[in-house]
Each structure stands twice: as structure tokens, then as C-alpha cells.
Amino acid sequence: MTIAPPGPSRIMLKQTALHADHVRLGAKLVDFAGWDMPIQYASQLDEHHAVRQSAGMFDVAHMSAIDLHGTRTREFLRHLLANDVAKLKPTGTAPADAGIGVGKAPIDAGIGIGKAPIDAGIGIGKALYSCMLNPQAGVIDDLIVYFVTEDAFRLVVNAGTTDKDLAWIRQQAAAFAVDVRHRSDLGILAVQGPDARAKVDALLPSALRSATAALTPFSAAWSGDLFVGRTGYSGEDGYELILPHADLVALWGELLVAGVKPCGLGARDTLRLEAGMNLYGQDMDESVSPIECGLAWTVSFADADRDFMGRTALEAQRESAPRKAVSLVLEGRGVLRAHMPVRAANGAVGETTSGGYAPTMKGSIAMARMPGVAQGPYEVEVRGQWLPTREVKAPFVRHGKVLV
Amino acid sequence: MSKTPADLKYAKSHEWVKTLPDGTLLIGITDHAQAALGDLVFVETPKVGRKLAAGEACCVVESVKAASDVYAPVAGTVIETNDALGENPERVNDAPYDGGWLWKLQPDNVADVAGLLDADGYVATLS
Numbered sequence: 001m002t003i004a005p006p007g008p009s010r011i012m013l014k015q016t017a018l019h020a021d022h023v024r025l026g027a028k029l030v031d032f033a034g035w036d037m038p039i040q041y042a043s044q045l046d047e048h049h050a051v052r053q054s055a056g057m058f059d060v061a062h063m064s065a066i067d068l069h070g071t072r073t074r075e076f077l078r079h080l081l082a083n084d085v086a087k088l089k090p091t092g093t094a095p096a097d098a099g100i101g102v103g104k105a106p107i108d109a110g111i112g113i114g115k116a117p118i119d120a121g122i123g124i125g126k127a128l129y130s131c132m133l134n135p136q137a138g139v140i141d142d143l144i145v146y147f148v149t150e151d152a153f154r155l156v157v158n159a160g161t162t163d164k165d166l167a168w169i170r171q172q173a174a175a176f177a178v179d180v181r182h183r184s185d186l187g188i189l190a191v192q193g194p195d196a197r198a199k200v201d202a203l204l205p206s207a208l209r210s211a212t213a214a215l216t217p218f219s220a221a222w223s224g225d226l227f228v229g230r231t232g233y234s235g236e237d238g239y240e241l242i243l244p245h246a247d248l249v250a251l252w253g254e255l256l257v258a259g260v261k262p263c264g265l266g267a268r269d270t271l272r273l274e275a276g277m278n279l280y281g282q283d284m285d286e287s288v289s290p291i292e293c294g295l296a297w298t299v300s301f302a303d304a305d306r307d308f309m310g311r312t313a314l315e316a317q318r319e320s321a322p323r324k325a326v327s328l329v330l331e332g333r334g335v336l337r338a339h340m341p342v343r344a345a346n347g348a349v350g351e352t353t354s355g356g357y358a359p360t361m362k363g364s365i366a367m368a369r370m371p372g373v374a375q376g377p378y379e380v381e382v383r384g385q386w387l388p389t390r391e392v393k394a395p396f397v398r399h400g401k402v403l404v
Numbered sequence: 405m406s407k408t409p410a411d412l413k414y415a416k417s418h419e420w421v422k423t424l425p426d427g428t429l430l431i432g433i434t435d436h437a438q439a440a441l442g443d444l445v446f447v448e449t450p451k452v453g454r455k456l457a458a459g460e461a462c463c464v465v466e467s468v469k470a471a472s473d474v475y476a477p478v479a480g481t482v483i484e485t486n487d488a489l490g491e492n493p494e495r496v497n498d499a500p501y502d503g504g505w506l507w508k509l510q511p512d513n514v515a516d517v518a519g520l521l522d523a524d525g526y527v528a529t530l531s
Contacts, residue, residue, distance in 0.1 A: 359468075
């Protein structure tokens with residue numbers, strides 16, 4: 001067999017604040033979008049199962065938080081994003097001073113028990129998943145937007161797209177006088193799994209803990225620069241925490257002691273694939289519209305007057321799009337991978353965009369991009385053989401249960 | 405540090421060969437190889453009866469990350485395969501030199517084995 005030689009020098013790669021911890025834990029590191037990131041520690045399968053069954057944590061500090069400020073921020077986002085931030089209503093519980101950012105957080109708002117400052121303002125806001133489109137309705141990036149206050153929203157965007165996202169957002173924001181700030185002073189830690197929230201809650205300052213324990217899915221609570229979103233990329237319950245790098249490293253250490261398993265990008269990929277979630281750059285990019293990659297549900301056409309970027313091009317696809325995404329389960333043995341040829345029963349051809357072994361299902365699954373006219377069943381070519389598959393409706397797995 | 409038993413012969417392409425008392429050969433992949441691949445989830449062994457040329461790609465091991473070819477270290481005929489790997493491919497990770505063997509070969513020429521690397525020679529190729 002052939003083993004890829006170690007990659008070129010890692011010296012040029014960026015490192016997160018946890019890099020030394022990854023090395024100490026014996027992680028295998030790979031170049032991911034210019035960052036030296038753990039793909040796995042001891043076993044990718046064990047890491048996957050830990051998230052399905054208990055709790056795992058992922059260093060995702062290569063991703064970026066971007067804060068938007070200005071009285072017209074909501075109006076700006078209703079133009080920028082294909083989903084509609086009008087859905088993000090104020091919860092009414094956030095005190096006026098519970099904004100995020102400079103000067104609002106007591107410096108000692110540590111993450112250890114009992115350190116909660118009495119006067120910490122706790123904020124709560126809803127989150128929304130959306131694509132950010134170009135005028136042709138191609139996906140520039142997919143992101144999560146959090147409501148903070150009426151004049152402040154937070155975005156979380158992908159690592160590999162951060163630079164182009166910032167350039168695009170700043171260009172679009174100028175007309176709305178919205179301030180765009182890349183929060184490179186903050187890192188992101190995902191803690192996922194059925195036990196994840198309880199493990200994290202136990203380590204939060206008591207005032208914030210009360211808020212996070214009561215969070216509904218896809219909402220966030222924060223105190224100063226410690227921001228806790230009940231969101232994720234695994235198909236399990238859990239949090240994505242955004243916090244200063246030093247606090248992130250400290251929290252990682254405490255969660256390690258609490259038995260939360262460090263997980264690499266390999267497990268993150270098999271978890272998101274089972275959850276039927278797209279990966280930017282693989283299942284979608286600027287040549288694909290959200291309708292064509294299974295994300296029509298994230299596009300809001302409800303307000304006919306909302307002139308969002310890409311709308312005109314998308315309207316033309318509402319009845320029938322040139323391409324569509326299909327979710328496939330391999331019937332027999334073998335492993336589907338990305339970029340394998342797919343043929344439909346009616347002769348249409350396409351290819352898999354993501355594929356792999358699904359540890360929870362003990363089988364193989366894939367997402368494929370096919371012409372809109374394709375009619376299954378579908379076969380996938382694996383090393384010269386056409387293997388039968390079963391078309392299903394994603395997700396494949398959710399909350400530990402196989403759904404297909 | 406990966407294990408490289410001294411009583412086996414090796415190919416640069418990370419296969420090991422064990423000569424059995426009856427002159428047939430047991431073949432698998434090395435500890436170094438399984439560690440580099442990560443968790444194996446699928447193994448496709450060659451068909452019994454297939455004639456293999458030395459260096460021929462004849463077996464596929466798939467990990468969570470990727471599919472990799474395994475090559476015949478010497479020429480011969482496949483006489484048995486490790487059927488247990490169908491249900492338990494992780495045996496290759498857990499016991500690469502034992503329960504994780506891949507196939508048994510009747511070599512065309514037993515002397516070919518002498519031309520393979522010894523443990524030290526194989527380890528030298530890894531650095």
C-alpha cells in the first residue's frame with residue numbers, strides 16, 4: 001500500500017490556542033484551510049461514538065466570529081443573507097447592557113465555578129442558519145447568525161472562507177453604515193453529545209449557567225465575552241462556545257478532566273455527514289445555489305418585498321432547479337467517497353459530493369449532486385463496479401438514532 | 405513506536421510476509437501501515453484462486469479516511485482469505501500480524517521471499 005508522506009513543513013500553518021494541547025494528546029495534525037488541526041487523536045471511530053453516546057469536544061477556533069454593529073444591522077442582514085433575520089426576535093429578557101464586546105464584561109468573568117460577577121449582564125438571543133449568496137445565487141458561505149441586541153448581531157463563518165467573507169461583508173455593509181469586526185481575539189469550542197450541555201453547564205458561572213440550562217435549541221446566552229450557543233454540527237445536542245483564547249484553553253482542560261473526549265476533524269466530518277449537514281467547499285460552493293444543495297429550507301421567500309442578494313436568480317429555480325442533492329445509503333459492503341460517479345435509473349449522471357463510512361449505521365452513506373430531472377434508484381461507481389444504493393431523506397442519524 | 409517483528413519479511417509498500425511450515429505465505433499490512441491509515445472499516449481481499457504478479461494491487465483496505473491498495477509482495481496464487489475481516493475489519497488495527505492477516509498465497513517460487521526486506525531493512529525505509 002501507499003502511505004502519503006508527511007506533508008510539507010507545518011511552519012507556515014496557523015495554530016489555534018490549543019495547538020500545544022493537541023500535540024500533547026498525540027493528535028494527528030493535518031493542514032485544514034491553512035491551519036494545523038487535529039484530524040484525530042487515538043481513534044476517529046471512538047471519537048465519533050463518544051459524541052453520539054456521551055460527549056466530545058472539537059477545537060474549531062480556526063472558524064471565525066464576526067461582530068456587526070450599527071442601527072441598520074438587521075436591515076443589512078435581511079439584504080445579505082438568504083434566510084431572514086426578521087425571524088430573530090428579541091427575547092425580551094436581555095438587559096439593555098448585555099451586549100457583547102469591549103468594555104461590557106467584567107474582566108474576571110472567569111469560567112470556573114463561583115467566579116460569576118454579581119453584576120454580569122446575561123444576554124439571550126436566537127440563532128439562524130443561512131447561506132450568504134452572490135448575485136448569481138452561488139453560495140459564498142454558510143453561517144450561523146446570532147441576535148445579540150437590535151444593533152448588534154454575531155456571525156460565525158467557515159475557516160477557509162473567512163477572508164473572502166470579510167471582504168464581501170465589508171463591501172456590502174458600507175451602504176448600511178454597519179461596522180464589521182473580525183473577532184480574532186475569540187476562539188470557538190464545540191462540545192457535542194447528549195451529556196455535553198450538563199458537562200459545560202457545571203463549569204459556567206452560576207448566573208450564566210441558569211440561562212444556558214434553559215436555552216432552547218438554536219439560541220445563545222452570554223455574559224461579557226463568554227458566549228454559549230446551543231448549536232452544533234453533529235446532529236446531537238450541545239454547545240458552541242465563543243470565548244477569549246485563554247479562557248478556551250482553560251475550559252478545554254476542565255472539560256478533559258470532566259471526561260469529555262477530544263475529537264478531531266475526522267469525527268466531525270462523519271458526524272455531520274450522518275446528520276445530513278453540508279460541508280462548505282465540498283457539498284456546496286459559489287457554483288451551486290442553496291436550492292441545488294438541499295438547503296431550500298434555509299431560503300426565506302416569505303417577505304415578497306425583501307430584496308436579498310441572489311433572490312432574482314433563486315426565484316428562477318423555485319419551480320425546478322437545474323440540479324438537486326440526493327442522500328444515498330449503500331446497500332451492500334464497501335465505502336462511498338466524494339467524487340464517485342453516480343447514475344440514475346433514468347440515465348441522468350452526477351457525482352457524490354461527500355461520502356464515507358457512517359459509524360453509527362455501520363455502513364456507508366453519501367450525498368450526491370444530480371441533474372434536477374434525475375429519477376432513482378441510483379448506482380455509484382466504486383473501483384469500476386456499479387453498486388446499488390437506496391435514496392433516503394436526510395438526516396441519516398439524529399440524536400443517536402438511525403433514521404433511515 | 406510501531407512494532408516490526410524480526411521473524412517476518414517485508415515489502416517497501418508496507419506488507420509483511422510470514423512463511424508457514426507448509427511453504428505457503430501469510431500476508432498482511434504492517435503495524436506502521438495500520439496506524440497511518442487509522443480505523444479500518446472495510447477490507448476487500450483478493451478472490452481465492454486468483455494468480456498474482458509480484459507488486460500487483462490485489463486487495464483494498466479502507467479506513468475512515470481513505471481507500472488504499474495492498475500489493476502482492478511476491479508472485480503466486482491466492483489460496484485462502486481472512487473471512488473474519490468482513491465483519492471485523494478492525495482486526496487489522498488491533499492485531500496486524502495475527503488476527504488481521506489478509507490472504508494466504510501459494511508462491512510461484514519460495515525463493516522470492518528471500519528477496520524481500522528484513523525487519524531492519526523495512527524500518528530503515530520508514531525514516
